[in-house]
Amino acid sequence: MSVTAAKGFTAAGIAAGIKENGNPDLALVVNDGPRRAAAGVFTSNRVKAAPVLWSEQVLKSGQVSAVVLNSGGANACTGPKGFQDTHATAEKVAEVLGRGAIEVAVCSTGLIGVLLPMDKLLPGVETAAAQLSEYGGEKAAIAIKTTDTVHKTSVVTRDGWTVGGMAKGAGMLAPGLATMLVVLTTDADLGSETLDKALRAATRVTFDRVDSDGCMSTNDTVLLLASGASGVTPGYDEFAEAVRAVCDDLGQQLIRDAEGASKDIRIEVVNAATEDDAVEVGRSIARNNLLKCAIHGEDPNWGRVLSAIGTTSAAFEPDQLNVAINGVWVCKNGSVGEDRDKVDMRYREVHIVADLAAGSETATIWTNDLTADYVHENSAYSS
Amino acid sequence: MSVTAAKGFTAAGIAAGIKENGNPDLALVVNDGPRRAAAGVFTSNRVKAAPVLWSEQVLKSGQVSAVVLNSGGANACTGPKGFQDTHATAEKVAEVLGRGAIEVAVCSTGLIGVLLPMDKLLPGVETAAAQLSEYGGEKAAIAIKTTDTVHKTSVVTRDGWTVGGMAKGAGMLAPGLATMLVVLTTDADLGSETLDKALRAATRVTFDRVDSDGCMSTNDTVLLLASGASGVTPGYDEFAEAVRAVCDDLGQQLIRDAEGASKDIRIEVVNAATEDDAVEVGRSIARNNLLKCAIHGEDPNWGRVLSAIGTTSAAFEPDQLNVAINGVWVCKNGSVGEDRDKVDMRYREVHIVADLAAGSETATIWTNDLTADYVHENSAYSS
CATH class of the missing domain: 3.60.70.12 (L-amino peptidase D-ALA esterase/amidase)
Incomplete structure (x- = not known):
């Protein structure tokens, strides 16, 4: 209606x-x-x-x-x-x-x-x-x-x-x-x-x-x-x-319905010092083309998550960062965590949790993967 | 050597x-x-x-x-x-x-x-x-x-x-x-x-x-x-x-040698109030995925350049912006300029000039187009 x-x-x-x-x-x-x-x-x-x-x-x-x-x-x-x-x-x-x-x-x-x-x-x-x-x-x-x-x-x-x-x-x-x-x-x-x-x-x-x-x-x-x-x-x-x-x-x-997307990615930033920090980190992860390509390839590439977090001004210590992808804590204390082979990436929904270990604020950002279809759709838009 | x-x-x-x-x-x-x-x-x-x-x-x-x-x-x-x-x-x-x-x-x-x-x-x-x-x-x-x-x-x-x-x-x-x-x-x-x-x-x-x-x-x-x-x-x-x-x-x-790129893009920001403004605007244009796809499609899509400039904090008035692509001023005073069909996009080198009409500082940023090959290369990196 x-x-x-x-x-x-x-x-x-x-x-x-x-x-x-x-x-x-x-x-x-x-x-x-x-x-x-x-x-x-x-x-x-x-x-x-x-x-x-x-x-x-x-x-x-x-x-x-x-x-x-x-x-x-x-x-x-x-x-x-x-x-x-x-x-x-x-x-x-x-x-x-x-x-x-x-x-x-x-x-x-x-x-x-x-x-x-x-x-x-x-x-x-x-x-x-x-x-x-x-x-x-x-x-x-x-x-x-x-x-x-x-x-x-x-x-x-x-x-x-x-x-x-x-x-x-x-x-x-x-x-x-x-x-x-x-x-x-x-x-x-x-x-x-x-x-x-x-x-x-x-x-x-x-x-x-x-x-x-x-x-x-x-x-x-x-x-x-x-x-x-x-x-x-x-x-x-x-x-x-x-x-x-x-x-x-x-x-x-x-x-x-995002252009050319094959994955819907929910990025949940937790334990941030401020809500602004959580949003800044979420956006940085959401805009990382390399991560978005990796997710498209069903690759739980947590290194790219850390790399994106590292470009922000949010409060965190690199050796205290934790990252979960689809429920598996693949990064603990800024280093290798659980076996990444345990991460099931077959479904359209992907859930990334970035734990900044710096407070108690949280924010969730939604994004999509980056695909060849996105490139094709946006290469041809006005032609 | x-x-x-x-x-x-x-x-x-x-x-x-x-x-x-x-x-x-x-x-x-x-x-x-x-x-x-x-x-x-x-x-x-x-x-x-x-x-x-x-x-x-x-x-x-x-x-x-x-x-x-x-x-x-x-x-x-x-x-x-x-x-x-x-x-x-x-x-x-x-x-x-x-x-x-x-x-x-x-x-x-x-x-x-x-x-x-x-x-x-x-x-x-x-x-x-x-x-x-x-x-x-x-x-x-x-x-x-x-x-x-x-x-x-x-x-x-x-x-x-x-x-x-x-x-x-x-x-x-x-x-x-x-x-x-x-x-x-x-x-x-x-x-x-x-x-x-x-x-x-x-x-x-x-x-x-x-x-x-x-x-x-x-x-x-x-x-x-x-x-x-x-x-x-x-x-x-x-x-x-x-x-x-x-x-x-x-x-x-x-x-x-950029991963999967088919175009090398030189973004020259001119008449900026400060060099920092010029760099900020150049980076914003360089990081605009939609523009990078358009360039890949050989589409002189100056609207995406203006859209990218508009997200910055640089000094400029929207109705004074000018944009040239490969020597053709396709945008004048924030609006339609010369005929976009005059822009020759066949070559690997693409030159974008963004004129902020706000001063005399300049900066040049280099980037590449966004291609399906980039997606493929970065989807498969660690797998």
Whole structure:
């Protein structure tokens, strides 16, 4: 049910002709209220696409009536014309819905450095608006796919209220041109400050810790819209937990669909002095190409884990590090541990534990292996 | 001529049986004086191999009589026994040469987390010592190869004095298990402080800016030994230039032999506010897997360059960035520039210029493309 699982929302997904292959490429999500509260988090890349610059302004008011999303073009690095196109898209949505443009968030994904075919996109907005439906969530999720092999949705229902959402992205944080876009909706009756707090708390430990290839997109956007249509105001903790659960589920779906990946790797850093240390070490391991190749080769190469830990500024002593791969402590006290031949690497899920022996904090980062398929997919993307 | 091009040095390279395939795996370089001045730079990885920990201590005196190097095993993450093995190796060299063990530097390269076969290595030291020759430089260079397809040597001769050297490494900074080891020799009559200054100045702009896959080895070592046998004391600038030239040549040989690479990429960052900014931006571009795949696919994908620049903290405005690929300014003012179809990507050499328009500093980083062959080579390394 995606973004229309929560009451008060309609959505649509259509083929506007932005993608040359005729696949669906334009989605519209509309908040019919009574509330129109919203929060958003955006890429920290300093080179931001036009829709990100626009939507950041929109979110400042904490009010969003509609989100228009297109695949088939990122509208990034497109200069003043690109920003005008984003603005015109928001104006068009505002016009057909009878709302203000400043309440319309815009998301785009696809190739960088190419202007959008506005002659197809703007009529597409009218077509999508005509198809808005409380059953349109799936179609919207399908229309935002780029290199995704499946569309991604998730729903959590609690006592009288719901959080649902859709995501696109094939690997993350982010495959540059295969940006992560997420729209979450809820019918809980909450204001934008509560949404913002819950959304930031959730993304910090979910999407922000999914690191498929270490690259960061110009377009990443996560939005949370509340309609208040359930009439229920849940407690903050309960609500934040539900948002986190949906984000976690969608994040896992992104990892499982990562470009060319054959292994999903969960890196759990334990006994760190600080949570920041744990995240830094987790990311360093997740971004080590040599380790990612080794995992692809089903080689429990713990030396590459230690080598990656050694490049960080985290608190640890080299001769106290311990590493487990799929439950076998192959490295103990910075040296050879249990027999590496005991490690079973046959399955898609790989679990690495890095024990820093320096405190009691922990963090988990998810990544994928590095494969020839990843190379092939990303060598041919724009050609 | 390698490490024996300079007067006052002998070397040998033999097969000691450390490598199971019977290839050469043990090298010895001896400084016969009259001086035995030396300097060294080592990996900044905090997880350091036993030979690095040992050699760092040796270099503190500024005196090195001999260097013993083995391939076939990194002796990293091998605990107290590993350190004892390094110590025993230095003692053995000292014994056969009649020198002090504290003047013997040790370098190792190969798989992490495996103890060296000392029953083969120690007799090998005797064999190598018996074959020491002023013509042994090539054999020494061959004996330190791991995944290298060619051995690497370089010589610069000036007015009555010489700097020569050998290197191993197949891609750098560093392919984890395919560490970079470099031994440079000179017959210039200089003390260890001058050597240290010249070596650090040279490595800072050569080996430190070769970044094949962003990984950093536990074993990287660059040593510079001076015999004084020429009787000539060159001026500092002249000497530093010669050391830089040899380091530059060896660094380029490493890039050209990078694991599985099909493109050598020179990333020139210009008009940066500071040199540190230029280096940070160059590294970020060099480590962007998506760009490296695109270059492999002969795709001048400048959007990925901007995306990489955007993740740095360097001074720049997104709408003032310019990018040239092989001489074509495909990105101007952060947006679409000249026609990307004009970019000729057929050759192995690829030149990317990133213009930050924020100052007048510059830096050049060398890297390679990311290929299916890289994945294959590094998936199968230890299996």
